[in-house]
Every structure is written in C-alpha cells, then in structure tokens.
Amino acid sequence: MRNDYRIRLNASIDCIRVLLRQGHSFRGHDETESSLNPGNFLIQLEFLGDHNKEINDVILKNAPKNCKLTSPDIQKDIVSACATETINVIIRDVGDSLFSILVDESRDVSTKEQMSVVIRYVDSSGHVNECFIGIEHLTNTTSLSLKAAIDKTFSRHNLSMSKFRGQGFDGASNMQGKFNGLKALILKENPCAFYIHCFAHQLQLALIAVTKKSSDF
Template sequence: MNCETLMNQDEHIQSVLHKQSKKMRNDYRIRLNASIDCIRVLLRQGHSFRGHDETESSLNPGNFLIQLEFLGAHNKEINDVVLKNAPKNCKLTSPDIQKDIVSACVTETINIIIGDVGDSLFSILVDESRDVSTKEQIYNLSMSKLRGQGFDGASNMQDKFNGLKALILKKNPCAFYIHCFAHQLQLALIAVAKKNLPISNFFRVVGDVLNVVGASCKSSDLLREKHSDFIVEALERGELSSGRGLNQETTLQRAGDTRWWSHYNSLISLISMFSAVIDVLEIIFRR
C-alpha cells in the first residue's frame, strides 16, 4: 500500500502543495486584476477613492469598494476571491495597495505621453504645488522643447522668485506664461459678486451662520445630532428616499475666496441641513 501510494504522484505532498499554490496564484491574479479594473475606471472619471467610513457595515464605504463590490456582484469568479471571500491578509483593497496601483498607472501614462511627444514642442498646464510640479508633473520631458506654461494665480505658482513660473523661466525663457482662463473667470465672478451689495450681504450672512454653528466641536456635534434626528423623522414620514449613498451630508461646507463653485457647494450643504442649523442657532441663542 505504501508502494502504491508512493507511485501515485497525484497524492504526493509536493503535488498537493503545487496545486494549492497554483490556485492561490490564480485567485491572487483575479483579485489584483479586479482592483486594477476598478481603479482604472475611477481614474478615468476623476472620482475619489476613499470613504469616510469603510467598515463592512457602512452604507457608503467609498467609490473604490463600491465599484469592487459591484464588479463581484456581476462576476462569480471575481466574487469568490474578493472582499469577504479574500484572505484577511491579502484583500488588495488597502490604501497603500490603491496608491501602488495608481502609481503604476501614472508610470504607464507618463511613458505613453513621453512617447507621443517625442522631439516635438509642447506646453504644460499645471495645478499642483511647486515641489510636486517640478518633480512629478513635468515627466522628465526636455525643458528646451517647452514653449508654454499655464496655471492659476496662486503665490506658489506665480511668485517672482520661487514660484513655478520663475523656476521654469530660469531654465527656459521661451516658456511663455498664460494665466489659466478658467481661474480668471473664477476671480471675475467673485469680484462682480462682491460689488453687488445684495449678493455680497447674502454670502456674508451665510458665512456668519457657518462660523457660529461650527464655532466649536460641541456645536458641530450638536448639528450632526439634530440633522440625524431630522433625517430619521423625515424618513418615517416618507418625505425622504432611503438608499445607499443618500442622506450622507453631516457637515457644512465653507466657501473659498477664489473658487466660485465652493459658494455653490456651501449653499447646497446649508439647504440640506437647514432645519438642523436653525435648531442649533436657537440653542446657542438661549445660552
């Protein structure tokens, strides 16, 4: 019997280990490709990856995990090896893994751009800090071929001595600079709005309300509590729809001085939490 067992290579311990290792490698490849596919979609659409709460009980764990869950729900082969069905030490969903895959995508994209540009003249449009821009965004392209540069009016970009504009011009005086037209439009909208007294007063009042309600951690916690109570009551009355990703707003967004769209987002967040804001203001007034 021992002889027959020894002669049966399929039962040999090395054969069993080899089969298991082959399956593990195959599962790993499927799991990795699934994560890569999800990240490629998010990068192409310019969406965020992370969620505020990425636990298994979270209703909105973030775009990456939602995308991976969706992919598994429509492919049994993938579903069998990802998320809950993946080994705890090899889920390939951690922030570090996501960053590694993104870095690999960046490298491939840069190589394609460099290949396409070749020896041609080119311009750059940058929206980053000085260090990141000079070391990462220029891709090792030939500075002698650079003929145009464009970005917003931030000091780290346009500073006469240490701004990105000055650093590039020192290396190549032919790199003509153009202030980003989109940013100029933003600044024009802000300037016009400030000259209009009703609009200016309106946004001043909105800013004062946000400052009062968010003046302390206690007030912020009270705002979240009141808003949560409002959501529960509205759901019970059927005034709000329930579902994944809905009714997640729990903070008020502040408007920026040079970003018109931030004023819009600030108003949207204030409207969605208006009832809770009024309750908090009344409590603060009675103190």
C-alpha cells in the same frame, strides 16, 4: 493558489480603473462588513463578484484574511502604477513636439504647499491637448522653489527645455515678477518660453472686481 491571487489582483485593478476613469472616491466612512455603504471600491468589487462566480469565490469574505488586496495601501499602490503608466503615454505622445506648461500652486488640506503642472502640446493629428502630469510638493512658494520643482518635473519625464515654448500662470509676484519671479527665471534659461497670464485667473479677478462693485452681492 497563485491563480486565485491573480484573479483577486485583476479584480481589484479593474475596479480601481473604473473609479479612476469616473473620478470617484474610493473609501467609505464605515468599511466594516455590516456597513450599508462601505465605499465605492468595495461596492464595485462586490458587484463584480456578483456577476462572476470565479471572482466571487476568491474575494472579500471568500479571500484569506491576510490577502484580500482591499487595503488602502494596496489601492494607493495600484493608483500610483496607473498614474505612472498614464503619464508615460502622455510623454510619448508629446515626443519631440514643442510644448507649454500651465502651473498653479496652493495648499492641500494638511496645509502643505503643492504645485500642479499641466502640459499643453499639439499631437501628430494636429489636436491641442492639455494634460495634467503631476503635483509637486514644495517646501515654500518662492520663485526658486517653484523653478526647482519644474526642473524636477522636466528631469523625471525627460522633457527638454529647448522644446519649451510657453508658460502660463497667475499674476502673483513670485510667479510673474519681472526680475526674480518664476517667469524671469525660466526666460533666463530659455528666452523662447513666452509668458501668458492665465486667462482663467484673469476671469476670476474680473468677476471679483464686478461683485465688489455690485450692490446685489
């Protein structure tokens, strides 16, 4: 029985790893047994069972009703574990190297404010890497809240402020304000963390300005 559970769990993990690697969605609109398209996760699991009798014998219809390991909560737990392991590998790769961060914030579909954090560093082979390391949910978008979220991220991943050499984000006042913006708060703590206006955002602003001046749009 314990071996069946291990086979079932490993099959679920393998399917989730494939979907994460490809950036695919997990759930379908209709996940009932009669559904023609129950979502990528269940389809992937069914496909895996079709090509492995040992797995097929213990999953989906052949699994106990109270232990299918296909619920959304189980999927989220496995995804969270994969995210943790991935970020740990990134942080170990950063090591004692100098690094910069790229930050942006926006609202999600539930109108909650969130801030994405990307770390930029040069690895031991001399390659420049930009890796997403997480999303921090915010109570508001003031510079103090943004700074607190960055401090929380640094603390969680044992990133040293003394190794911090660059900050990049858009030109909003709460971000690059000269006296009270996020840029200023970080520079007070580490004068070596030079600020660079996000080039992607500069391009976006340029495109907006061009389209406004063009009669073709």
